[in-house]
Amino acid sequence: MERTSILFDSLLVKAHHLWNNQWVLLTSGDFAEGRFNSMTIGWGSVGTMWGKPFVQVVVRPIRYTYEFMERYDTFTLSTFPETYRRALQLLGSKSGRDGDKIAETGLTPMASTQVAAPSFAEAELIMECRKMYWDDMEPTHFLDPVIDKNYPQKDYHRIYFGEIVAIHGESAYSK
Numbered sequence: 655m656e657r658t659s660i661l662f663d664s665l666l667v668k669a670h671h672l673w674n675n676q677w678v679l680l681t682s683g684d685f686a687e688g689r690f691n692s693m694t695i696g697w698g699s700v701g702t703m704w705g706k707p708f709v710q711v712v713v714r715p716i717r718y719t720y721e722f723m724e725r726y727d728t729f730t731l732s733t734f735p736e737t738y739r740r741a742l743q744l745l746g747s748k749s750g751r752d753g754d755k756i757a758e759t760g761l762t763p764m765a766s767t768q769v770a771a772p773s774f775a776e777a778e779l780i781m782e783c784r785k786m787y788w789d790d791m792e793p794t795h796f797l798d799p800v801i802d803k804n805y806p807q808k809d810y811h812r813i814y815f816g817e818i819v820a821i822h823g824e825s826a827y828s829k
């Protein structure tokens with residue numbers, strides 16, 4: 655995959671399309687230690703917070719990836735060409751607790767440039783992030799009662815803000 659370094663000011667993403675249609679792979683852990691896990695995510699945001707480029711991701715505490723998000727300081731977000739849709743479906747339906755689902759997809763984890771969490775050789779866009787904030791979703795703050803239907807088990811997401819410390823992507827992702 656032909657990726658170059660992209661400055662945040664030059665990053666081009668169709669924000670809603672990115673999360674809702676394309677999907678994103680969240681990876682947390684430490685590549686050098688050989689301890690990491692990935693899961694597909696469809697809810698999140700990319701923007702600016704406290705004057706820094708940042709992403710927001712939301713992770714239910716039951717996810718194996720949650721344990722890595724809690725233990726490690728960094729994570730990466732990767733997007734892939736459409737041909738990897740089945741890999742993202744698998745990583746979003748199986749748990750890393752139950753076996754090596756990353757190996758099953760054939761994707762190739764690799765060292766990131768600025769963070770311990772790995773990224774993927776096949777990715778077309780990689781955002782390397784350092785955790786800067788977390789909070790737990792507070793159901794009494796849901797202003798639209800429809801939101802609560804997402805939580806029949808009351809397993810409210812933990813919200814993480816990550817500062818984006820490096821971006822690498824194909825030319826379509828920058829201007």
Ligand SMILES: Cc1cc2nc3c(=O)[nH]c(=O)nc-3n(C[C@H](O)[C@H](O)[C@H](O)COP(=O)(O)O)c2cc1C
Pocket residue numbers: 677691692693694695696697698712713714716717718719720742743745746747748749750751
């Ligand atoms: C398209 C898609 C989007 C998803 N978005 C999220 C999300 O934003 N947050 C979340 O906690 N789980 C989300 N999931 C579910 C996890 O990816 C799924 O439960 C996964 O198997 C967890 O793997 P793990 O146990 O190895 O962490 C999504 C799944 C799919 C298929």
